[in-house]
Amino acid sequence: MSSIHELATLTSKGQITLPKSIRQALGVDTGGKVAFELRGGEVVVTRAEFEHEDPAIGAFLGLLEADIRAGRHLQSLPDDLARAMLANAGHAVNLDEEIDGEVAL
Known part of the structure; x- marks a missing residue:
């Protein structure tokens, strides 16, 4: 996977919008889930894998x-x-x- 570098702004509510290129790379869309993992001083964002729910x-x-x-x-x-x-x-x-x-x- 190629490297992607994007910036996002933190709102007063502690929220960010994932940039479109990141959403596309992770394969997430509206309603999709992402997981955050803190590794040392870095945050790793991945698509959350859940069992299919009807x-x-x-x-x-x-x-x-x-x-x-x-x-x-x-x-x-x-x-x-x-x-x-x-x-x-x-x-x-x-x-x-x-x-x-x-x-x-």
């Missing part, structure tokens, strides 16, 4: 979380389940983790 499912889960946080759609749920859902909203889930206890489908 945008429709992500959007649906976002709407569902917003409804739960706003207290909507919880009237028919048992209070302990609604509290558990609210307490765990936004927490990472390991789908490979073993399930404790019995599960009825």
